[in-house]
Amino acid sequence: MRSFxxxxxxxxxxxxxxxxxxxxxxxxxxxPRAPGVWPFLVAAGSRLVHFLEGxxxxxxxTGTSALHVLGHRLPPTLTLLAEGAAxxxxxxxxxxxxFSLGAARRATAPLMQIITATxxxxxxxALAWGAVNLLHWPVSVNMPVGAAVSPDEALQxxxxxxxxxGLAGAAAVQLALxxxxxxxxxESFRAGLKSLGLGGFEIERVFVVPQVLAGxxxxxxxxxxxxxxxxVVTEWVFHxxxxxxLFVKSVALADWNIVAIILFVFAxxxxxxxxxxxxxxxxxxSEGRP
Amino acid sequence: xxxxxxxxxxPPLLRSAVRAVGWCGLGLIAVTVFLSDFLARAPAGxxxxxxxxxxxxxxxxxxxxxxxRDMLSETLHGLARTGVHALxxxxxxxxxxxxxxxxxxxLPRPLALGLRGVLGVLAAVPAxxxxxxxxxxxxxxxxxLAAGLAVAPLAFIRAFDRxxxxxxxAEYARATGIPATTLLRRDLxxxxxxxxxxxxxxALAAVTIILSTASFLGFxxxxxxxxxxxxxxxxxxxxxxAWWTAAFPAGALVLVVLCARLAAGLEEGERP
Numbered sequence: 085m086r087s088f089x090x091x092x093x094x095x096x097x098x099x100x101x102x103x104x105x106x107x108x109x110x111x112x113x114x115x116p117r118a119p120g121v122w123p124f125l126v127a128a129g130s131r132l133v134h135f136l137e138g139x140x141x142x143x144x145x146t147g148t149s150a151l152h153v154l155g156h157r158l159p160p161t162l163t164l165l166a167e168g169a170a171x172x173x174x175x176x177x178x179x180x181x182x183f184s185l186g187a188a189r190r191a192t193a194p195l196m197q198i199i200t201a202t203x204x205x206x207x208x209x210a211l212a213w214g215a216v217n218l219l220h221w222p223v224s225v226n227m228p229v230g231a232a233v234s235p236d237e238a239l240q241x242x243x244x245x246x247x248x249x250g251l252a253g254a255a256a257v258q259l260a261l262x263x264x265x266x267x268x269x270x271e272s273f274r275a276g277l278k279s280l281g282l283g284g285f286e287i288e289r290v291f292v293v294p295q296v297l298a299g300x301x302x303x304x305x306x307x308x309x310x311x312x313x314x315x316v317v318t319e320w321v322f323h324x325x326x327x328x329x330l331f332v333k334s335v336a337l338a339d340w341n342i343v344a345i346i347l348f349v350f351a352x353x354x355x356x357x358x359x360x361x362x363x364x365x366x367x368x369x370s371e372g373r374p
Numbered sequence: 375x376x377x378x379x380x381x382x383x384x385p386p387l388l389r390s391a392v393r394a395v396g397w398c399g400l401g402l403i404a405v406t407v408f409l410s411d412f413l414a415r416a417p418a419g420x421x422x423x424x425x426x427x428x429x430x431x432x433x434x435x436x437x438x439x440x441x442x443r444d445m446l447s448e449t450l451h452g453l454a455r456t457g458v459h460a461l462x463x464x465x466x467x468x469x470x471x472x473x474x475x476x477x478x479x480x481l482p483r484p485l486a487l488g489l490r491g492v493l494g495v496l497a498a499v500p501a502x503x504x505x506x507x508x509x510x511x512x513x514x515x516x517x518x519l520a521a522g523l524a525v526a527p528l529a530f531i532r533a534f535d536r537x538x539x540x541x542x543x544a545e546y547a548r549a550t551g552i553p554a555t556t557l558l559r560r561d562l563x564x565x566x567x568x569x570x571x572x573x574x575x576x577a578l579a580a581v582t583i584i585l586s587t588a589s590f591l592g593f594x595x596x597x598x599x600x601x602x603x604x605x606x607x608x609x610x611x612x613x614x615x616a617w618w619t620a621a622f623p624a625g626a627l628v629l630v631v632l633c634a635r636l637a638a639g640l641e642e643g644e645r646p
Contacts, residue, residue, distance in 0.1 A: 102495030113511070200640075201632035203583050205590045206606065206624045209613065216614050226611060305498070313500040320591055321610075331503060332591055335510035343507065347499055354498040 088366055096359040103351035107344040108132035114144055114340035131344075141341035145334075150341045154327065158349065161326035165315050165353075167246045172253025172311065180258035200255050204314045208248040208321040215244055224322045245322045252314030256307040257300070264299020268292050298368035304361025308354050389639055396575065396636025403457065403630055410454040414447035419598050427616045437618035439609065448605060449622045455601040456586060457630065459518040463581035464574060466522025471529025472573050476565060478530070479537035480558055490534050496527040505584050509593040517594045521585040529577065536565075572638050579634035586627055602627045 112128035134141065140150040202210075215221040221240040222233060233241060277287050316328035327346050334342040406413065422442035430437045436445035478489045496504065501524040508520035538544070547557045566573075588594045589603025597604070605623040613620035 098491060099495060099498060102491065103498065106495060106499075110507070197635060198628065198632060201579075201635050202628050203587055203590075203631070205587055205603075206628065209606070209610065209620060209624070213614060213617060213620075217617075223614075226614065309498075309500055313502050316500065316502055317587060317591075332506060332593075335506050336592065338510070343510075347503060347507070350500065350503065351495065351498040358498075 085366070085370075089363065092359055092362055096355055099355040099358075100352055103348050103355070104135050105132060106351070107348035108135050110347060111135070111141055111341050111344035114338065140345045143334075143342050144339045145337055145342075150345045153330070153342060154345050154349065157325065157327045157330045160324060161315060161319065161328050164245055164249055164318065164324065164326060165311055168249025168253050168311055168314065168318075169307075171246060171250025172257050172307070175250060176254035176257030177261065179254065180261040199251075204248065204252050204317040205321055207251060208244070208318055211244050211248055212321070215240070224324070227323060241322075245318045245324055248318045248321070249311060249314045253307060253311045256303075256310035260300045260303035260307060261296065263303070264296045267299055268295040294368045298365040300365075301361045301368060302365035304364075305354050305358030308357035312350055312353065392636050393639050396633050396638070397571075399629070399633030400575070400578075400637055403453070403633060406450070407454045407457040410450040414444075414450045416444045416447040418448065418451040418600070419443065420447070427612065427619070429616070430618055436622045437616070439616075439619045440612050445618060445622050448600070449602075449626050452600055452602045452605045452623055453626045453630070455595060455599060456582065456603070456627065459521075459595075459601065460578055460582040460585055460630070463518040463522035463525070463585055464577035466519055467525040467529050467577040467581055468573060470523060471526035472533045472577070473562070473566075474526070475530035475533030476537060476562055477558065479534045480539060480554075480561070486534075490531070493527045493530045493534075497531050501525050501528065501580070501584050502587055505588050506591065506593045509588060514593065514596045517585060517588060518581075521581045521588065524584055525577065525580045528580075529573075537561075575634045575638035576640065579631050579638060579640070582627070582631050582634065 108131040109128045111131040112124060115127040115131065117123040117127045131141070140154075142149055143153050146153065199207075209225070212223040212225045215223050221244075222237045223244060224231075224241050227241075277291065312328075315326070316331065318324070319326045319329040320332060327349070331343060331346045334340075334346070420443060422438070422444075425434070425438045425442040427440055428434060428438045428442075434444050434446065436449060438444055439448065475493075478486055480486070481489070504527070505517075505520045505524035508523055509517050512520065544557065544561075585594055586601065586603030586606075589601050590607045592607070595601040595604045600608070602623045606620050606627070609616075609619035609623065
């Protein structure tokens with residue numbers, strides 16, 4: 085376990101350092117410098133040193149510190165991400181199992197294929213259309229940012245982005261669950277434990293469920309990527325002013341310091357999710373090993 | 375009923391049938407794209423200010439948009455543009471991701487692991503953000519190339535991890551003195567013959583989603599030329615009251631991705 089932990093820590097540190105390097109290269113694009121490859125490399129090296137000192141530069145648009153801008157825009161994105169992740173697990177786990185039952189799977193397979201073939205922005209727009217025309221809810225799709233709404237309306241407006249991110253995450257959770265279960269199904273210990281006299285339910289509860297949950301935890305990085313992608317699109321569709329929305333606008337306005345720090349944070353989130361997931365997965369798997 | 379018995383894979387025959395349906399769908403879409411100029415009732419962007427936002431009818435089966443453009447014609451033109459660009463992007467993803475990953479895995483171990491580490495960092499960033507970044511650094515005209523390059527890191531990692539450099543046949547080949555280049559050529563030919571169709575369909579699905587999403591966000595097709603993503607972005611202002619302005623382009627987009635997913639044999643829930 086110790087060598088596994090060391091390997092994971094090294095992997096996390098190398099990954100984060102790689103993300104810092106990429107962020108420094110992106111940040112160097114906006115630096116005033118002479119044309120050519122060498123001046124660019126020098127600028128990237130200089131930015132890397134500044135990054136390692138905790139100086140992420142300033143926004144080219146507002147002139148304020150990139151960290152300050154991020155501190156202002158990241159919390160709404162992280163909140164949306166966390167709410168979406170909670171919904172993804174709450175919906176993805178039971179639905180993943182329910183829709184995998186023999187008859188239910190055959191019945192729902194075409195629907196599930198269509199749902200997972202739907203790009204997130206189409207799903208978000210479809211949910212907004214349904215909310216307006218069927219539920220008569222207000223939506224933020226064509227509403228200016230900061231428009232005045234009542235508390236009830238604010239709740240309804242906030243629900244749709246969470247549902248959109250949650251559904252995208254639920255698809256990733258369902259897939260990870262299915263993959264983990266199919267791997268656990270191939271384990272040879274089941275026959276051995278049966279011959280030792282253990283009942284089927286006990287084998288499932290004590291040995292198989294931890295293995296499946298371990299597989300799910302090990303896919304945390306993949307699930308995080310799905311949630312991040314969905315968050316980017318959802319913030320744009322529903323006019324939420326978060327970090328993901330800021331990323332899109334910063335690329336359009338060539339504000340490379342902001343682009344670099346947001347990209348670094350997103351890559352860091354994926355690496356941290358991968359790290360925690362692998363350790364949790366390992367702990368769960370060893371718990372369920374006969 | 376046990377967890378593992380509950381989640382059972384589809385039978386092989388059903389999977390083959392589903393893949394065949396996917397390829398037939400992609401074939402029909404390819405024919406439609408090829409004949410789009412002939413099938414469309416109006417040239418791309420032809421506006422008629424007397425027919426603004428008319429719902430679907432015999433004259434305009436898909437209705438018209440805010441500028442009075444025939445949505446059937448516009449959807450066909452948009453589908454053609456999305457299809458051609460996605461094909462190009464998928465080819466880039468296969469070469470720069472799949473092929474490069476297969477070759478990189480067979481390089482000397484330190485170099486191979488170094489490359490995997492670099493591409494692993496890029497794969498930790500959502501492909502959509504990478505594509506937006508690449509398009510922002512170049513120009514919107516390079517969007518299909520950027521989409522292919524954005525998908526490439528994940529394709530690289532998948533191809534790299536699939537290679538078993540210590541397989542019995544590789545050990546045997548090394549022991550009998552077969553040159554590394556001959557072994558590489560043989561392995562690549564074998565792998566791509568076995569998996570090319572599935573890899574191509576998977577790349578097509580991924581690139582189509584990324585490309586259309588980037589277009590929706592303003593980093594894809596350049597107006598006046600419109601792909602499906604840009605059509606949906608434009609329709610966002612009107613679709614809550616005039617559903618047809620977004621529904622038909624979105625339907626065409628979902629159909630392309632669905633057929634590609636089925637052709638690739640992707641499980642429900644699996645992202646390409």
